[in-house]
Amino acid sequence: MAIRFEVLKECRRTGARLGRLETPHGTIDTPVFMPVGTQATVKAMTPEELEEIGAGIILSNTYHLYMRPGHELVEKAGGLHAFMNWNRAILTDSGGFQVFSLSDLRDIREDGVNFRSHIDGSKHFITPEKAIEIQNALGADIIMAFDECTPYPCEFEYAKKSLNITGRWAERCLKAHRNTDKQALFGIVQGSTYADLRRESARQITSLDFPGYAIGGLSVGEPKDIMYRMLEVTVPILPGNKPRYLMGVGSPDCIIEGVMRGVDMFDCVLQTRIARNGTAMTSRGRVVIKNAEYAEDFTPLDPECSCYTCQSFTRAYIRHLFKAGEILGLRLTTYHNLYFSLSLMKRIRDAISSDCLPEFREEFFSKYGYI
Amino acid sequence: MAIRFEVLKECRRTGARLGRLETPHGTIDTPVFMPVGTQATVKAMTPEELEEIGAGIILSNTYHLYMRPGHELVEKAGGLHAFMNWNRAILTDSGGFQVFSLSDLRDIREDGVNFRSHIDGSKHFITPEKAIEIQNALGADIIMAFDECTPYPCEFEYAKKSLNITGRWAERCLKAHRNTDKQALFGIVQGSTYADLRRESARQITSLDFPGYAIGGLSVGEPKDIMYRMLEVTVPILPGNKPRYLMGVGSPDCIIEGVMRGVDMFDCVLQTRIARNGTAMTSRGRVVIKNAEYAEDFTPLDPECSCYTCQSFTRAYIRHLFKAGEILGLRLTTYHNLYFSLSLMKRIRDAISSDCLPEFREEFFSKYGYI
Numbered sequence A, B: 001m002a003i004r005f006e007v008l009k010e011c012r013r014t015g016a017r018l019g020r021l022e023t024p025h026g027t028i029d030t031p032v033f034m035p036v037g038t039q040a041t042v043k044a045m046t047p048e049e050l051e052e053i054g055a056g057i058i059l060s061n062t063y064h065l066y067m068r069p070g071h072e073l074v075e076k077a078g079g080l081h082a083f084m085n086w087n088r089a090i091l092t093d094s095g096g097f098q099v100f101s102l103s104d105l106r107d108i109r110e111d112g113v114n115f116r117s118h119i120d121g122s123k124h125f126i127t128p129e130k131a132i133e134i135q136n137a138l139g140a141d142i143i144m145a146f147d148e149c150t151p152y153p154c155e156f157e158y159a160k161k162s163l164n165i166t167g168r169w170a171e172r173c174l175k176a177h178r179n180t181d182k183q184a185l186f187g188i189v190q191g192s193t194y195a196d197l198r199r200e201s202a203r204q205i206t207s208l209d210f211p212g213y214a215i216g217g218l219s220v221g222e223p224k225d226i227m228y229r230m231l232e233v234t235v236p237i238l239p240g241n242k243p244r245y246l247m248g249v250g251s252p253d254c255i256i257e258g259v260m261r262g263v264d265m266f267d268c269v270l271q272t273r274i275a276r277n278g279t280a281m282t283s284r285g286r287v288v289i290k291n292a293e294y295a296e297d298f299t300p301l302d303p304e305c306s307c308y309t310c311q312s313f314t315r316a317y318i319r320h321l322f323k324a325g326e327i328l329g330l331r332l333t334t335y336h337n338l339y340f341s342l343s344l345m346k347r348i349r350d351a352i353s354s355d356c357l358p359e360f361r362e363e364f365f366s367k368y369g370y371i
Helices: A047-052 A062-067 A071-076 A080-084 A096-101 A128-138 A156-176 A195-206 A224-237 A252-260 A270-276 A308-312 A315-323 A327-353 A357-368 B047-052 B062-067 B071-076 B080-084 B096-101 B128-138 B156-176 B195-206 B224-237 B252-260 B270-276 B308-312 B315-323 B327-353 B357-368
Strands: A004-010 A017-023 A026-030 A032-035 A057-060 A089-092 A104-108 A113-116 A123-126 A142-144 A184-189 A213-215 A244-246 A265-268 A279-282 A285-288 B004-010 B017-023 B026-030 B032-035 B057-060 B089-092 B104-108 B113-116 B123-126 B142-144 B184-189 B213-215 B244-246 B265-268 B279-282 B285-288
Touching: A017 A327, A026 A032, A032 A327, A047 B308, A057 A062, A062 A071, A062 A096, A062 A128, A071 A128, A080 A089, A080 B315, A096 A113, A123 A128, A128 A142, A128 A156, A156 A184, A156 A195, A184 A195, A195 A213, A195 A224, A213 A224, A224 A252, A252 A265, A252 A327, A252 A357, A270 A279, A270 A327, A279 A327, A308 A327, A308 B047, A315 A327, A315 B080, A327 A357, A327 B327, B017 B327, B026 B032, B032 B327, B057 B062, B062 B071, B062 B096, B062 B128, B071 B128, B080 B089, B096 B113, B123 B128, B128 B142, B128 B156, B156 B184, B156 B195, B184 B195, B195 B213, B195 B224, B213 B224, B224 B252, B252 B265, B252 B327, B252 B357, B270 B279, B270 B327, B279 B327, B308 B327, B315 B327, B327 B357
Parallel strands: A032 A057, A032 A265, A057 A089, A089 A142, A142 A184, A184 A213, A213 A244, A244 A265, B032 B057, B032 B265, B057 B089, B089 B142, B142 B184, B184 B213, B213 B244, B244 B265
Antiparallel strands: A004 A017, A017 A026, A104 A113, A113 A123, A279 A285, B004 B017, B017 B026, B104 B113, B113 B123, B279 B285
């Protein structure tokens, strides 16, 4: 087995749980947030800085690496860990999401998906077997089954048909997977925003013996209360002794709500993306650093934060960097936003540990705001 | 006195010398290379990283800081050191070079220069007194007299008239300077590419009691042998007990040739600029990392380099980062190029110390190439 997962504690007042996930590249405390390194780099960060802020696992995108530089090259480099010089854990997605959201002219068949590259228009055909072959070459610790991520909104009939394809693809992925001793393959629950379909998909996928289960197709534009409702109908069907991963989520509020509904793993580009636009996540909510109000503000981005950025630089300086188009500006906000999110996860784990997650949630939102 | 300079050793076979420059923000071994932090940041680098690679002094541009965020703001922040969180030495130029090279519609009078901002077209009038006032507000350890930097080529008559204005402006700068105990004001020799004018300017400027002297108006497009010739006629006129700074230079070859002609201080944007375009300076010459030949090259940028970039990443990975437009690519090459240049200075100082600078020069160029 590539991974071992242990639930250390279950919250009596919420669905939250504290866990420990052992991978071939280190042990991770859950609930965990995984910074996203789409193209074999978490944008603007070095692996050293990721270690410094305490990241134990990052996500990288199979679709992007397959397109550029190509999984064969990464394999020649000794796999993704060696290629990017990251010695802690990595999870790769299956590429499914990007095939459906980024590529042109996609054509979904029972066998797989025809599509054109968003980079050069070249034609590609990805099957579940191919998605696993690519991920086996990349060598991440956790890899994902190839699924169809339905958009929002999505017709019931389409979502039903799609989840059945996703189910059959999941079986094919399990069969195609080569490195079961080094890479754990997770199955993905779909079913759009329909409670019945979520349950059906969860039953289907959990009937297959995956070492972990993901909930996909959420955070794709649906209202948050629908996302939470889908978690509530899905999570109880997932086995308690395996990690649960909510894909592409999220913001601090979605993370806290997800944890309370039993989710163990999260990833999101939000932290790094808004950082590059000059938006910092702080204990008092978001700070849009270019705003004129910060021109002469000589306090840190977040006075309650102990990260390098907040210990070293003022809002006035970071604002200047953004106004002047300087790379250091987005470096510093990226560093801070990731630190903020990893620190949030630590506080969430501490709250579960000391049985005060609902109180923590209340306190957090009273300052951060619920957005 | 803001600075103290001591020549520790003079090379018997060349004009090179080993020195020690004490500033209010630390002591610097000379010959020294100063990374350029135009807008209060050395592009893509943190101050922590600059310390890590051993930078003892950086340069920042008065013109840019005057325009954005404004010297008053920097002063409110506690000066440039505090604003950018850099506790080692800083040198600011006078803004003269940028007024002449960047701004629009400039109009030079005896009194000063009228020009329009390159950012927003706003009108400004800079006098020698204003240039010093701005630099006093910024608070760098070394500041520069306001001069006219003549372009190349330049008519003899114009260059002669200009050096006389520069001379009169130098006197006005000396008078206007407020913080002589904390900031050392350097005079600047001009005179274009005319040996007679260089000598005349050097005599004029050294007749004024500056704690250091710069050679300006070189590396502006003239052939390198002309630059070296101008150094050869200028340096002997400069007092031996004060630091000599060759402005805006340079490449490894210009630095070595400059050192051999008695220059103590250098600055240049070359290292960081070419890094952002994916060009690395290595012990075997320049490496243009996007080239296809590096696609599967799993060796470091420079196998002889011990910097973080070269100890951690391969050419294939850095090439991928550049092809994919990732910020980490230019971070890593910037870090390497600056490390390479600071390490070159250390090797130059060691060579002076052990009386083998000519041999070092030969060995260096046999591998690097003379460009």
